[in-house]
């Protein structure tokens with residue numbers, strides 16, 4: 001059934017101008033904070049401190065230099081025995097995909113000279129070689145591999161002039177900001193053209209996202225056949241909505257509810273209809289996760305992005321690999337061989353040294369051949385891209401030159417609640433229809449400039465904002481969009497966007513076909529018409545596009561309601577308090593415990609460990625006080641990290657018990673909100689258990705483990721809980737385990753952190769197996 005077109009709402013240039021100006025202002029503040037943070041670290045921290053903060057690895061030697069994909073040199077670095085007693089790296093923050101600089105190791109304790117945070121900031125590494133920059137390709141406990149662009153050295157790496165003793169430093173990346181700025185500029189040109197007489201045709205999707213029109217009614221697909229028979233009713237409903245919506249659809253996927261599973265079905269359906277799809281994720285990991293799940297279905301996919309940022313087992317799907325294997329690239333290879341032969345003759349590897357005018361002539365030949373090579377390689381890339389039906393990249397990667405002038409029928413953004421709005425606009429401007437998936441009740445994107453509580457600057461005619469000295473006034477007609485988390489259960493999901501019965505029952509209902517998506521009633525239509533034309537300038541970058549669209553048009557959101565991860569007891573607190581009790585456990589996980597794992601002991605002596613879904617070691621009254629990291633940095637780099645050694649001892653003993661019971665260290669994660677506690681726990685546990693995962697709560701988002709031990713750290717007389725207070729962080733923390741959650745913390749301190757923490761402490765008292773945290777036990 002087709003709804004009549006909604007009334008045309010005249011675009012409101014003031015609101016648009018204010019919105020765009022505010023986006024720019026926030027992005028600039030974020031870029032400044034990022035660069036400032038990097039240079040502050042570099043200028044204030046001694047090399048030793050940089051290493052302690054995990055931002056540098058020192059005393060490294062080059063183990064090998066090899067030629068990698070895309071002509072990159074892969075520089076492998078390790079800790080030589082001459083400088084270190086152990087080859088294992090200390091805890092650090094380097095991950096594949098990070099920008100890094102290799103430079104000469106400096107032994108002094110003094111801060112190094114300030115370095116530019118930008119990508120291009122290369123420099124002299126002092127005596128013994130040049131500094132080079134690249135992308136972290138692979139990291140293990142003992143080796144780090146950096147991919148350096150081919151033009152930084154010869155292809156065999158011989159003239160990469162690296163120091164004998166190196167240090168690797170992590171760098172800020174400003175390319176992402178440049179691309180986000182460009183996307184906002186393009187959006188502005190589209191909706192606020194400088195010459196109004198040449199008004200470009202604005203895609204309806206863009207108009208909807210800017211609140212100028214409500215989304216059109218669903219176009220029924222009565223013959224829809226689900227390809228995956230395992231989809232539950234709420235997943236089916238989300239798939240149907242995504243296919244029937246003409247412009248926009250949101251999928252709200254609480255932890256473990258099969259967001260990716262659902263997106264895979266949507267992509268398969270779109271491919272069956274011969275649609276061209278751009279699939280994006282907020283992170284490389286999110287993209288690879290989808291790619292891994294699409295490959296078994298035989299869907300022809302092309303993964304964009306630096307090969308260093310793509311998981312090893314997925315390399316064959318990358319554009320680089322597909323281009324190299326294409327027929328078209330054969331032509332380029334011939335030219336490459338010619339270049340190499342000529343170059344080697346010029347280098348004197350032939351019989352006679354070439355001199356004078358012959359030499360000049362040959363260099364000119366090389367120049368021409370290189371031009372030809374680039375042309376042929378470009379042609380091969382174009383041919384591969386032309387054949388691709390499903391392209392995967394990060395949102396930021398969608399701004400790469402391979403996608404210039406490409407259009408797609410649908411763009412899908414996974415983990416959209418972790419992406420800045422501006423980065424989402426990069427792929428959105430290439431598509432007619434958008435599907436956003438995420439969970440606004442888990443952590444939002446990381447924002448460094450959050451402390452800048454400034455109101456938006458007065459927008460100027462060109463929308464670029466004013467100088468600091470000018471009045472900071474709220475722009476006319478553009479109220480601020482606050483980041484608000486529903487305080488009560490009723491506020492969340494109060495929009496009625498999810499049918500009460502949409503997949504609300506566990507597995508037995510699986511066979512029930514989801515109902516078609518309901519047509520709009522007049523009331524909803526009226527409500528939406530009131531909402532439109534209320535485009536709000538965001539208060540902070542934490543307000544995501546998902547948040548904005550959900551608020552403007554709640555009906556386009558479908559919630560997945562059956563989770564396939566947690567024991568029902570673990571699921572019950574987040575379900576009741578955040579998801580209005582809609583989150584149900586699938587029968588396959590509802591009662592699963594550690595004892596059901598094959599290698600776990602069935603002996604009685606372990607039963608109080610492996611048959612309990614939630615354990616709480618309450619340290620109240622034990623005087624296990626936290627310690628503040630005196631890192632001397634100040635300047636708001638972070639909250640000032642905290643650790644708690646006594647709590648860590650409790651964690652260590654519980655982990656040992658789990659392992660004695662037969663749970664393998666690889667099935668366990670130890671998580672905590674504080675980096676200092678991560679460092680301390682790593683020093684306690686890593687040596688005996690290299691496979692155990694130890695990390696911050698933020699780093700575990702999107703991941704799961706059979707058993708999770710959560711160290712809350714905060715214990716003080718002032719009853720301060722810091723950023724533990726953030727519900728979304730707590731939600732991530734308590735929803736990582738599958739079969740067993742062990743919480744270690746001081747209920748007296750934590751319960752003072754507001755109503756949510758208080759209710760969690762009460763819930764733990766009543767539902768967990770509460771244990772004594774004194775040092776003689778557990």
Ligand SMILES: Nc1ncnc2c1ncn2[C@@H]1O[C@H](COP(=O)(O)OP(=O)(O)OP(=O)(O)O)[C@@H](O)[C@H]1O
Pocket residue numbers: 230231232235253254255256257258259260261262564565702703
């Ligand atoms: N309908 C289903 N039937 C059986 N298993 C399912 C179904 N949907 C999802 N799962 C399983 O549930 C687990 C979680 O699914 P998936 O990874 O798609 O969830 P997600 O929502 O993307 O996870 P996260 O919370 O980490 O973002 C996977 O092991 C998946 O195979």
